[in-house]
Amino acid sequence: MKPGLNALFLPLRLAWRQLRAEKARLASAIAGVMFACVLVFMQLGFRAALFDSASALLASMRADIFLMQPLTTASFRPETFPRARASQALALPEVWAAVPIYMAQTTWRNPENGSRRAMQLIGFDMEAGVMGFPGLAPLLEALKRPDTIAFDRRSRPEFGNVARLLAERGPFQGQLGNHRVEIVGLVEVGASFGADGNAVMSEVNFRRLTTNRVATTVDLVAIKLVPGANRDAAIARLRQVMPGDVMVMSQPQLVAHERAYWENGTPIGFIFAFGSLMGLIVGMVIVYQILFSDIASHLREYATLKAMGYSNGFLGRAVLSAALLLAVLGFIPGLGLSWVLYAVVGKATFLPLAMDAIRAVGVFALIFSMCAAAGFLAMRKLRDANPADMF
Amino acid sequence: MDTMPVAVRGLNYSYGTGDMARPVLRDIDLTLAPGEIVLLTGPSGSGKTTLLTLIGALRAVQQGSCAVLGQELLGAKEAQRVALRRRIGFIFQSHNLLGFLTARQNVAMALELLPGLTEAGRLARAGAMLTSVGLGDRGEDRPDRLSGGQRQRVAVARALSADPGLILADEPTAALDRQSGGDVVRLLRDLAKQRGVPILLVTHDPRILDVADRIVAMEDGRIVQADGRTASGPRPGG
Ligand SMILES: Nc1ncnc2c1ncn2[C@@H]1O[C@H](COP(=O)(O)OP(=O)(O)O)[C@@H](O)[C@H]1O
Numbered sequence: 001m002k003p004g005l006n007a008l009f010l011p012l013r014l015a016w017r018q019l020r021a022e023k024a025r026l027a028s029a030i031a032g033v034m035f036a037c038v039l040v041f042m043q044l045g046f047r048a049a050l051f052d053s054a055s056a057l058l059a060s061m062r063a064d065i066f067l068m069q070p071l072t073t074a075s076f077r078p079e080t081f082p083r084a085r086a087s088q089a090l091a092l093p094e095v096w097a098a099v100p101i102y103m104a105q106t107t108w109r110n111p112e113n114g115s116r117r118a119m120q121l122i123g124f125d126m127e128a129g130v131m132g133f134p135g136l137a138p139l140l141e142a143l144k145r146p147d148t149i150a151f152d153r154r155s156r157p158e159f160g161n162v163a164r165l166l167a168e169r170g171p172f173q174g175q176l177g178n179h180r181v182e183i184v185g186l187v188e189v190g191a192s193f194g195a196d197g198n199a200v201m202s203e204v205n206f207r208r209l210t211t212n213r214v215a216t217t218v219d220l221v222a223i224k225l226v227p228g229a230n231r232d233a234a235i236a237r238l239r240q241v242m243p244g245d246v247m248v249m250s251q252p253q254l255v256a257h258e259r260a261y262w263e264n265g266t267p268i269g270f271i272f273a274f275g276s277l278m279g280l281i282v283g284m285v286i287v288y289q290i291l292f293s294d295i296a297s298h299l300r301e302y303a304t305l306k307a308m309g310y311s312n313g314f315l316g317r318a319v320l321s322a323a324l325l326l327a328v329l330g331f332i333p334g335l336g337l338s339w340v341l342y343a344v345v346g347k348a349t350f351l352p353l354a355m356d357a358i359r360a361v362g363v364f365a366l367i368f369s370m371c372a373a374a375g376f377l378a379m380r381k382l383r384d385a386n387p388a389d390m391f
Numbered sequence: 392m393d394t395m396p397v398a399v400r401g402l403n404y405s406y407g408t409g410d411m412a413r414p415v416l417r418d419i420d421l422t423l424a425p426g427e428i429v430l431l432t433g434p435s436g437s438g439k440t441t442l443l444t445l446i447g448a449l450r451a452v453q454q455g456s457c458a459v460l461g462q463e464l465l466g467a468k469e470a471q472r473v474a475l476r477r478r479i480g481f482i483f484q485s486h487n488l489l490g491f492l493t494a495r496q497n498v499a500m501a502l503e504l505l506p507g508l509t510e511a512g513r514l515a516r517a518g519a520m521l522t523s524v525g526l527g528d529r530g531e532d533r534p535d536r537l538s539g540g541q542r543q544r545v546a547v548a549r550a551l552s553a554d555p556g557l558i559l560a561d562e563p564t565a566a567l568d569r570q571s572g573g574d575v576v577r578l579l580r581d582l583a584k585q586r587g588v589p590i591l592l593v594t595h596d597p598r599i600l601d602v603a604d605r606i607v608a609m610e611d612g613r614i615v616q617a618d619g620r621t622a623s624g625p626r627p628g629g
């Protein structure tokens with residue numbers, strides 16, 4: 001082995017031999033790191049899941065460009081703007097279709113037990129084929145009938161097991177607000193923060209359900225471009241022609257706008273960042289305690305090594321190696337446990353909790369830094385190992 | 392004088408600074424010849440340990456000259472002192488072996504500081520060293536499975552394994568019973584003599600004075616008697 005490698009390998013091996021010698025302490029240190037790991041994974045998982053679900057409705061809308069009122073902070077309580085903006089957009093040659101979208105919330109009566117819950121209504125012109133939700137295409141004809149809706153199969157279970165009822169008896173009557181509606185089928189939208197159940201319907205049926213609304217205002221306009229048109233150029237041109245009462249955004253921008261509201265306009269982002277930080281601090285304290293007491297109870301041995309000619313640097317690297325070994329040894333079971341918890345908790349809460357590589361790498365970096373910080377703090381104790389006091 | 396493994400001239404040392412300074416070594420002159428075994432005796436608090444830590448480069452020299460294995464320690468940098476320590480074998484009152492390593496791994500720790508040795512080479516050399524202290528068959532045991540005398544023999548093997556130019560020992564028998572204390576010191580003497588390594592050994596123990604080539608007595612920070620007796624000569628009151 002090369003001398004340079006030895007300078008890293010030998011302290012690492014010493015650290016490993018020391019950790020391994022005390023199984024109970026090693027186990028508690030690993031458990032501490034694992035605990036921090038799981039806590040951070042869960043916090044980040046919840047955070048991502050909530051932000052994902054917050055924007056799930058907008059993310060599921062398949063269109064190139066959207067128009068929205070600049071004062072709209074979140075899609076569950078949109079500000080309206082004149083319907084004429086859709087026709088104005090159509091004047092541009094690269095715009096193939098511009099479809100008004102209407103959104104409102106009303107109460108839904110659970111067809112199984114009669115309980116009521118707030119539901120998001122989404123209405124638009126189905127003919128244009130601009131908005132594609134999975135499952136919508138085969139329902140287009142049925143949704144033309146008066147007072148029909150398609151139910152979001154990913155609504156929370158409190159809305160009732162509509163899928164089972166549909167399978168058993170076919171289209172059936174339900175209640176939205178004070179209206180009787182016919183549920184003709186299922187689409188896939190996804191429960192979101194503002195509304196954990198959705199119903200999709202035609203523009204006409206939306207009007208029939210929301211009679212107190214001014215018919216000439218809309219909440220959102222979805223624009224589809226002619227094939228081959230440049231999206232960014234179209235956005236720039238739309239911004240030129242549109243008056244100040246609408247914002248022109250691509251779909252990613254629309255989703256980001258919605259997320260930004262939940263991240264910055266609510267304490268949700270802070271809560272999860274705080275939770276992650278607490279996990280890291282607890283983990284760091286545990287690792288620090290273990291490393292510190294390891295050094296403190298072996299001061300004579302460390303001092304002996306210094307007397308033998310081992311440098312402070314070597315012993316510092318040994319302590320850091322121990323910290324980083326704990327990071328790796330704690331992260332692996334922590335990752336596995338979090339994976340299992342994601343599946344279990346995701347099933348129970350209907351949140352889209354999923355492990356992804358970027359998050360795993362990120363959490364490992366955090367855990368690694370946490371252990372390194374603990375190692376650097378514990379290293380200060382090495383100064384007490386004074387070889388002059390050995391005799 | 393350059394060829395002397397230890398050459399101390401006019402060494403003074405105080406603990407504390409300013410008004411709190413308390414001199415513990417005054418005008419010490421001490422020389423060790425190659426291969427010489429010198430015992431340092433004297434009442435507790437007379438400064439023996441302090442002198443040993445200065446010669447061992449474990450403490451910074453304040454005043455006077457202290458040349459060890461050709462390295463002047465007055466004004467020496469930390470890195471120079473660390474490098475010098477690698478050429479000195481230390482034996483402490485307690486064995487100070489690493490409890491989580493086997494006897495052989497403990498000895499090999501002294502060899503990890505030497506360049507150019509493979510792991511197999513280190514372990515072979517550590518094993519041979521353990522054999523020469525009579526523990527060839529205990530190499531895979533951890534210190535907690537060895538007796539006090541055996542542990543101190545492992546410490547002797549560790550101190551000698553890296554071919555040091557000097558052995559420093561401070562009351563190496565203090566924690567041992569009479570029999571094993573005597574055995575360890577005689578073993579140390581024999582191995583050092585074979586290799587021609589000089590030893591400076593601090594002791595209170597009158598039973599081991601016979602291993603010395605020369606005995607130096609200290610009192611209140613000064614050397615009060617440096618006699619050139621041989622190992623065979625009788626000691627008054629010894
Ligand atoms: N680290 C220290 N700080 C302050 N005083 C010390 C320290 N070490 C030793 N002394 C004092 O220095 C004197 C010499 O101590 P020491 O060298 O240990 O003597 P010996 O080894 O002969 O017993 C004693 O009075 C002791 O109290």
Ligand SMILES: [Mg+2]
Nearest residue numbers: 391439440441
């Ligand atoms: Mg002493």
